[in-house]
Amino acid sequence: MPASMLPPRGEGVVGDRAIQQTLERAWPADLPAGDERQLLAAGRALLRADATGIGRGRWPEVFPGSGRGLAPAFSAVRFRVQAAIARRGGRPDRAVVHLVWAGADRGGTYSDGRITDLHFTRTASTKGASTWVPQPRT
Template sequence: MLPVHGEGEAGDRAIQQALEAAWPADLPARDERHLLAAGRAVLRADATGIGRTRWPDVFGPLGQVLAPAFAAGRFRVQAAIARRDGTDRAVVHLVWAGRDRGGTFADGRITDWYFTRTTTSKGVSTWTVRPPV
């Protein structure tokens, strides 16, 4: 059972549990942890503008493709999962809440970030976020 919209942080656990039940884990724990951290960071950069220069392929070389719609203190990730999306791809599915600069609050917002597994010339495997299409 999902919480009522506007319940606040008290409902976040139920959203997390619902995501996990609907889409069982299928990645190694290390990959999942890495992808969740990266997905949260990319979403935060997208919503608040903080850290956009870390992903020039996503946000442009100056990180200023769009003006941020949310202040850092008015944004939170309610729940997140990382799952396979093919053999060398993964998706980080995030549910989040925020109050925009106009003062409108909304929770249950959904964003997906897609990642591709790449291997460096030294044989190290990494996950790279894909720009939105």
Template sequence: MTTLPRSPRLLLLSTLVLAVAGVALLSVPDDRVQAGPAPATHATSAPSPAATVSPAGQQTAGAALSATSAAAIPSAVTSALPPHGEGVAGDPAIQRNLEAAWPADLPASDERELLIAGRALLRADATGIGRATWPQVFPDAGRQAVAPAFATARFRIQAAIARRDTGPDTAVVHLVWAGMDRGGTFTDLRITDLLFTRTTEKGKTTWTPLPRI
């Protein structure tokens, strides 16, 4: 079950991915031009954005995002994105654009904790591995076999950031990832949001994932 974006800032993230891709595609040189001396160009190529696909029979925190005007994107984030299907080599460019679109606003220690938890939670959701670690998110884990929605070997997190959400004790982890579903279809640039809240127990403060509706 997909959910709607929970923060207006998520729309900016979607705008970045979609609009930069559109602008970059317009500047791709025609491969049919005859070879010969020519001035160097800086044409960019970007992958087509892919809306998050819910794993069959499972809940996900993914959200299909809509695009708005490219004019809302800061010029600093119009650097080249990797071509669609570039693979691991293109992931750093996605990470850089994600960070430029939404500057850090959390203490470094909180961001590290959230990214570790967010990556592990997304992997558990997509592949079924490690769900027992998150009983508040996967209450049925351990009581029934889980058919993985995505192949573990073809699952990859391409980029991730953690930012404040609606208040000082809530945060959202934005993840861009790739995976092959049970039908054998491989898709990259999937976007998933995971919400966390800050809790304190026995004097220890930690970030806890919120159950999904």
């Protein structure tokens, strides 16, 4: 994304719409709307769990041993997703959720414009439905 298209850092919630629009222009939609909605919801929740510790139990394969009292890296109170898109991940059964987010770390330092990509693989159930499963970060 060209820096000239983005709002200045620290602009807060006011700049989030411009970031979302820039992401959408840079990577045109290429997934069915239902898949995109499912991936965005999962991606936002997974990022929140990773950053704040809230909800890690939902993904034991991504956060093994998360019940051992691991301190979260970011404050749940000062965390927000600024923008997010879900796109194909190179193959029909792969997708990536691009997230731009803001948060305050344990030391209280707040910054926005953080970028995270989360990868998902589509799996089929025995009933013919499919779901998107997050892949552990390496």
